[in-house]
Amino acid sequence: MSKIEQSWFKPFGLINLILLPFSALFWFISNLRKQLYKFNVLRAFTANTPIIVIGNISVGGNGKTPFVLWLYSHLTAKGLKVGIISRGYGAQAPSYPYLVTEKSTTVEAGDEPVLMFQRLQCPIAVGPNRQHSIELLEQKFELDVIISDDGMQHYKMPRTIECCIVDSQRQFGNGLLMPAGPLRETKQRLKEVDLVVENGGNSEHSYQLEPSAFISVYNGQKLENKCIKAHVVSAIGNPKRFEHSIQQQGITLLSTHHFRDHYAYKADDFSKFGDDYVLMTEKDAVKCRGFAKANWYYLPVNAKPTQSVVNELNILLKQKGILNGL
Structure with missing residues (x-):
């Protein structure tokens, strides 16, 4: 972890002060982009399949992948056909969008997509263009829902449900936007998502990581x-x-x-x-x-959500029309 990243989780210091102007610029650009999508100056693409976004408002690992694994199992247990899209951070696929298979390497697909495929053996598309990844899954598979691993800030992508994962230990660091802090968006964004789930902790809406x-x-x-x-x-x-x-x-x-x-x-x-x-x-x-x-x-670890998370998610699935007659 770099000194800048270390400063995000310590009391406000000189490094954070120096970087504050860049955080202000980051806020201006990202907020302007968000407003352009909100007022349809920039338009999101359309998808034929409902999309559930599992994301966060801070950089670094917050525990999205274990929750995606659990969510996939939860949805398939209800009879839904589920696919997953991922950015595939650091991957160098021969072409994009890239469909993960049992022969895929982490160099081609990224570590998290390979992990998910080995666990789930389900349709997973990787690529920087989420629209192309979604279209690939829709062309090749009959799906009821697609889970997007990350992508909360990708406003070009439509979403039916948004779940924000928060690390209960690190929370939001110093509460500042990048690069002075770890946040991609301000904490105000949490009021807009459908469900906020803490990784660990004692929140009513949380999950524990259970090792095997x-x-x-x-x-x-x-x-x-x-x-x-x-x-x-x-x-x-x-x-x-x-x-x-x-x-x-x-x-x-x-x-x-x-x-x-x-x-x-x-x-x-x-x-x-x-x-x-x-x-x-x-x-x-x-x-x-x-x-x-x-x-x-x-x-290996498995996410075990509280019953409140399960209940709230089931309500959302019915309200959004993903599950009928649950």
Whole structure:
């Protein structure tokens, strides 16, 4: 994490003061763009399929992917056919829009789309142009709803339901817009979305991340003995939460190593660990399978929303016409 990013979650300081004029410019440009869409000077494209956007108002990992995984399962359990679109951050696909398959690599599709496909085996389209991704899914599949992983600020894209995910630990940092703070939009935006869900915490509208068994990156086998000492490696938005969950399971941390979010690992990044145990997130694991050792493990987590979140979402699904007769 850079010094600027570190300053977002500390008391207001000199770095934030220097960057304030740029935040004002960011607010002016982004707000002007939003108003142009609001008054139809700029027009959103149309889609034949309802779209549920799972996004946030701050940069960095807030826990969208676990909620997308849960939402997919929730919708399909009700008999809906569901597809997913994603920006595919850092991906270099041969062409766009790109349809993720079992042969897709994280280089082609990005780490989160590959993770989601391996979990769900569902239609997932990746690309910088969300309209093209939606059109590809609509052309190739009969879908009842499309989940957009991120895209709350992409006002060109229509949306039927908006869910904003908030990290309960980091919240909104210093509350300033980028680059003086971590926010893409002001907190006022939360009043406009359909559902605000906290990742962790004790809010009525929240979800907890429940870890399952450690799985070998090398061969997919479960880790039977948790009385181990291990190095922890992560390239996610909030690594401290992950490290805490590992310690809660009685594992001793030899060291912790933080890489920038979506970092593309190389085998050399792990050479310092020798034959010691290495633990990582599932998002990290999909990028390391090609050179993993037998004692490298990842920890899958599943989102468990409160009943209030489930109830509110079901109401929205009926009100918006996505579910009828629920």
